[in-house]
Amino acid sequence: MIVVTRLHGGRFAVNPDLVQRVETTPDTVITLVDGTKYIVSETLDELVEAMTDARARVISRAQALAEMDTAPEVRQPLAVVRTPEEAR
Template identity: 55%
Template sequence: MIVVTRLDGRHFAVNPDLIERIFESPDTTLVMADGARFIVTEAMVEVIEKIAHFRARVISIAYNDDDEGATTRTSPRLSIIHPTGPAGGATTGGH
């Protein structure tokens, strides 16, 4: 979640994966996937930076034991699943 600010100064959190569009004219408006609209005090570029930071943090957490990054894993928690070869057999070239 990212924290943004309403025009009256109240903060709220929004799921950045549900933001469909962001535009400024002149206020910054977040248009959500369900059609909801939120007008926020942050500039569009600031909201985009918050989203990028959020996503980088998610990836960082996936590679580390904790938020602080104290212990790095030898393999990530996220991985790519490779498809099998023809008729369900294993592909050649192995891992």
């Protein structure tokens, strides 16, 4: 999620995966995939950076969880699986 600010000062969070586009007209307008539009005080560059950082955090957290799952102490032993033809 990224936190953005309405022109009147209220703050709210947006899921960057639902953002279709961001444009400046001259206000910054976020358009979601369902057509919902929000006018916010952040600049286009600030939003691009925030969305990039949010995705990087998701990838980083997923990588950390994957590394925890494959730690040597919890790793399952490998086994050879043979097809019926190979077993003969």
